[in-house]
Amino acid sequence: MFFHGTMKVNEKGHLEIGGMDTVDLAGQFGTPLYVYDVALIRERARGFKQTFDKLGIKAQVAYASKAFSTVAMVQLVDEEGLSLDVVSGGELYTALAADFPPERIHFHGNNKSREELEMALKNQVGCIVVDNFYELELLEEICESLAARTKILLRVTPGIEAHTHDYILTGQEDSKFGFDLQNGQAETALQKALNSSWIETLGLHCHIGSQIFDTTGFILAAKKIFEKMAEWKEKHAYEPIVLNLGGGFGIRYTEDDDPIHASQYVEEIIGEVKKQAEHYSMKMPEIWIEPGRSLVGDAGTTLYQTGSRKEVPNVRNYLAVDGGMSDNIRPALYQAKYEAVLANRVLDKPEETVSIAGKCCESGDMLIWDLPLPKAGDQDLLAVFCTGAYGYSMANNYNRIPRPPVVFIENGEAKLVVKRETYEDILRLDLPINEKIKN
Ligand SMILES: Cc1ncc(COP(=O)(O)O)c(C=O)c1O
Numbered sequence: 001m002f003f004h005g006t007m008k009v010n011e012k013g014h015l016e017i018g019g020m021d022t023v024d025l026a027g028q029f030g031t032p033l034y035v036y037d038v039a040l041i042r043e044r045a046r047g048f049k050q051t052f053d054k055l056g057i058k059a060q061v062a063y064a065s066k067a068f069s070t071v072a073m074v075q076l077v078d079e080e081g082l083s084l085d086v087v088s089g090g091e092l093y094t095a096l097a098a099d100f101p102p103e104r105i106h107f108h109g110n111n112k113s114r115e116e117l118e119m120a121l122k123n124q125v126g127c128i129v130v131d132n133f134y135e136l137e138l139l140e141e142i143c144e145s146l147a148a149r150t151k152i153l154l155r156v157t158p159g160i161e162a163h164t165h166d167y168i169l170t171g172q173e174d175s176k177f178g179f180d181l182q183n184g185q186a187e188t189a190l191q192k193a194l195n196s197s198w199i200e201t202l203g204l205h206c207h208i209g210s211q212i213f214d215t216t217g218f219i220l221a222a223k224k225i226f227e228k229m230a231e232w233k234e235k236h237a238y239e240p241i242v243l244n245l246g247g248g249f250g251i252r253y254t255e256d257d258d259p260i261h262a263s264q265y266v267e268e269i270i271g272e273v274k275k276q277a278e279h280y281s282m283k284m285p286e287i288w289i290e291p292g293r294s295l296v297g298d299a300g301t302t303l304y305q306t307g308s309r310k311e312v313p314n315v316r317n318y319l320a321v322d323g324g325m326s327d328n329i330r331p332a333l334y335q336a337k338y339e340a341v342l343a344n345r346v347l348d349k350p351e352e353t354v355s356i357a358g359k360c361c362e363s364g365d366m367l368i369w370d371l372p373l374p375k376a377g378d379q380d381l382l383a384v385f386c387t388g389a390y391g392y393s394m395a396n397n398y399n400r401i402p403r404p405p406v407v408f409i410e411n412g413e414a415k416l417v418v419k420r421e422t423y424e425d426i427l428r429l430d431l432p433i434n435e436k437i438k439n
């Protein structure tokens, strides 16, 4: 059984999460429904922090809120004492609304607008991760106009192809993110930043991609970065105090995925950084990381009601659910794979192989291909595992489908943290071209 965290099967043969029967949750909150196992998120957060503590390394673990950002999630991150990576005015606004301490916010983005940068500076976020020359100049200008100083990291692209899906690679030379480390861009950016009286350059940032299963790419990135840092120490008498190595630690979506343990990523990366620092006789920088998926991915489960079926004789059986690419676009976008069970009949033996179709008007709206399942009718409950990262956060209103609610489960209690969207919500921003509009 592909279970995570507090999941178990109860005496009725139903899937339970955090001591709550998922059939009852579906009854109470409706479907589709995102369910989060809060204890598992806390365990993952503490795991990262404890690994750094054990290694005696000064560190910041910043949750990459793009993976799943809501007020409640940001509050949970604060409770666990992590920092927060935001990548837009909207994520920053959510963090501020949740009363997250601004000094622990890191602001990312490859095209931050003037308004977003002003918002960050006025709210005194802890660090701005500068991505390009345009931003560096804009930031300098805004700092001057607001008479506000700021701390930054320079995002560098080390020229590394991590082993993952092309769309979630970010460290390669041909990438829209960051200053190229090899061709002199990063060094020019550093010189400009060091010349600014408004900007304090804490160090460098590098994120090589997402859903990565080992540390080869991180280690290579650390080597390349240190090589340059040593060069810059000589040339510019500059030594970074912070090295942010990003996120990207992979998780197990299916039995075929085989990532190393979160603590192993950290231990191996730190091992290399220490080695490099010693090799070049440089100070050990403070290490920051930005896990998103590995903090929330397997803590999230989506519950769907099953509905229509279509059989294509000798080819395939389709079973449709009441959601799809509007609540989980990852299969369509990255050919992402998931495991699922019938949450109301977990112990029933598989009787057929079905492909799980979403309800969007799109042939590519398939959630899972060829899943072994007991024969499901139109009243069964399908639980799709590991939907906690980039599910709700990438949800959309395609076909004007309202987005599902989010429920946090902890210690046998369910708390609604995002309400179900309504048809009224969908019309909220629409304006008529004439006055005829029905309620
Ligand atoms: C700059 C940056 N940091 C952190 C993350 C989080 O990545 P993940 O969710 O794979 O840990 C991302 C997304 O890939 C990112 O672009």
Ligand SMILES: N[C@@H](CCCC[NH3+])C(=O)O
Pocket (backbone or CB within 6 Å): 066, 168, 210, 211, 330, 334, 389, 390
């Ligand atoms: N959204 C992607 C990850 C990339 C995120 C940020 N750079 C996913 O679902 O896997």
